[in-house]
Amino acid sequence: MxxxxxxxxxxxxxxxxxxxxxxxxxxxxxxxxxxxxxxxxxxxxxxxxxxxxxxxxxxxxxxxxxxxxxxxxxxxxxxxxxxxxxxxxxxxxxxxxRPQAIPLDPLNVDVEGRPPRLVETGFYDRKEEGWGTYIEPEWIEANKAGYVRLSDFMSTLQGRGPMPRCPDVPVYLDRKPIGTTSGWGTSRARSINPAGTYRSAAGPPPTLLEELSTFEVGAAELYSAGTKIPWFAWNGKSMECGAIILWSNWTAAMAEVPKIDVALCEPTGRPGEVALEGFVEDEVTTVRLPAAHVISSYPTSEGLERVETVVRTDSLGRYRLCDLPAGAEVDLAAAYGPHAGDRLAVPAAAGADVRLSVPVTPPGSVTGLAINEVTSQPLEAVRITVDDTDFRAVTNRTGAFSLEGLPPGSYRIRALCGGFYSSAQTVEVAEGAQLRVVLALRSKGSARRSRCSA
Missing domain, CATH: 2.60.40.10 (Immunoglobulins)
Structure with missing residues (x-):
């Protein structure tokens, strides 16, 4: 630096x-x-x-x-x-x-001594940040012996880190909620329906937490209230009571990791021939993709037939096509596992650096409604912006708007309307998430305004 x-x-x-x-x-x-x-x-x-x-x-x-x-x-x-x-x-x-290629699914990250699938979840990155308590596979394996039901193992896990005295701490397995457990120092009530509103004689159905065995768990993360909780477990309940995040035995198991060892071609330097190179990256996150396939097609110097080749990117996501006819139009496309990018036509020229993208990470979207804070009526023609990005939208006659193609991350969404004070809301967008927000604006004049002024 x-x-x-x-x-x-x-x-x-x-x-x-x-x-x-x-x-x-x-x-x-x-x-x-x-x-x-x-x-x-x-x-x-x-x-x-x-x-x-x-x-x-x-x-x-x-x-x-x-x-x-x-x-x-x-x-x-x-x-x-x-x-x-x-x-x-x-x-x-x-x-x-410094750029660092990060393999995405279906490839694994080879980190010596660490389960590659657990590495990909961000478990060890969060452990380095130190916001919670992180229980690695070795401890889980050594201490879950003697337990059969996963729910009975929760109190042993909670003893490893500070947990709030909360009757319902949310529990997640591989990012999905599976139920709640009693917080440290509390015990589950005899009746989980004290109000008597549940009419089934059989009682409420058990949660997935109560049905799973300890075999399912391979690693764990404990977060107390008020700490930095991963986005998929961040909600009103976890803010109040913290969260327990479990990773399955499959995720925490060591797996055979394929090695990425790709050597790029070297140009021969013959007259009239050039090399074309560049990067292949994820369309949404711009992460460079190692071992991706690059498919090319170009006419021969005589123009009588086309030559098709397939090369792979190296560990940094770079590819190179050698000995192309100078000036020839080359059709390029990249693929990564089951994901394929759009085709691109470029001229073969010395020194060209062509970046190809593949839609690997599914983007998220945010839909919402802009309303008058006093009347709760929809507001038309409200300008919707996302701080520090080019994403924009305008509400329709029903006050609705939509922001599509948002990469995963944290965003500040702002509503701007003449005659009203602006309104803003922070959202966490996950891969493929579809979020909905309501932005309430307060009028500067008549409290019952229903339109934006010029």
Whole structure:
């Protein structure tokens, strides 16, 4: 990481604070890196966090002078952690991330001594962050002996970490909710229906947690209330009572990992021939895809027939096509496992760098409604924006809007309407998720407004 140039304005000395800002770029291409998570931690453990915008920029306001650790994380790049001294001489930080190919399904990540499928869940990344208590497969295997039902094993798990005194702690298995368990220091009531509203003589049906055996579990994560809980388990209940996240025995088992060992071709340098190369990446996350297939088709120099070739990307997601007729139109397409990208026609030219994309990660969508806060009536022609992105929408006559093709991540959705105060809401979009939000706007004038003014 390099730091250069003056940064202003600098906080006054009496306040002993400073604005810390910078730009995150790709170390290879120099392109700005959007969506990188920036964390600034002081020696006491207090952490401030932000996310880079479309130009890779970030900033922390009013940072007290002193020693910090700056951490930068972005999928597809190596994690950066470095010491940072915030002094009176302001600096603009030039942060450069090294690309790191991350295999996606159906490939596995080869991490020595760690189950590759568990690595892919983010278990070990979250363990390094340290927000919860993480129980690895070895401990689970050694301590679940003697238990038959998974529900009976919960109290043993909870003894490993601080859990709130809450009667219903949500439990997840491989990202899916399977029931609730009693929090630490509480016990399940004799009747789980004290109000007597359930009329079945057989009683409420058991949850999946009560039906599964301890054989199913291979690793666990414990989160207390108020901690940073993974998006798939983050809701009102987990914010109040924390969450227990289990990973199946299959996920936590060691698996045979295919090695990616692809050597790119070397051009012969014959006159009239050129090489064409580039990257293959996930269309939504822009993660580079190793061992992807690149299918090409181009006419011979005589133009009498077409040549079709298939090459694979190396461990960094790069491909190369050698000895192409200069100027020939080359049809390119990439595939990754069962996923195939659109075809692209490009001229064969020396020095060309063509990026191909494959829709591997399913994008999410957000639909919603903009309403008058007082009357709850829909508002037409409200401008809907997503902070730090190009996603835009406008509500129709019924106040509805839709934002499609959102990559997984955290977003701030904002509603803007003339004559009303703006409204905003933060959402967490998961892979393939379809979220719905309601944005209520308060009128600046007549409380019963039903339209946006010019």
């Amino acid at each position: 390099a730091a250069n140039g003056a940064l202003g304005p600098v906080g006054v000395a009496a306040q002993e604070t400073l604005r810390v800002a910078g730009v995150v770029t790709d170390d290879e291409t120099g392109a700005p890196v959007e969506g990188a998570t920036i964390r600034l931690a002081d020696p006491s453990g207090s952490v401030r966090e932000t996310v880079t915008g479309p130009q890779g920029a970030f900033a922390f306001e009013a940072v007290p002078l002193g020693a910090y650790v700056l951490g930068v994380r972005r999928i597809g790049y190596e994690v950066l952690s470095t010491a940072l001294e915030v002094g009176l001489d302001g600096r603009s930080l030039d942060v450069r991330l």
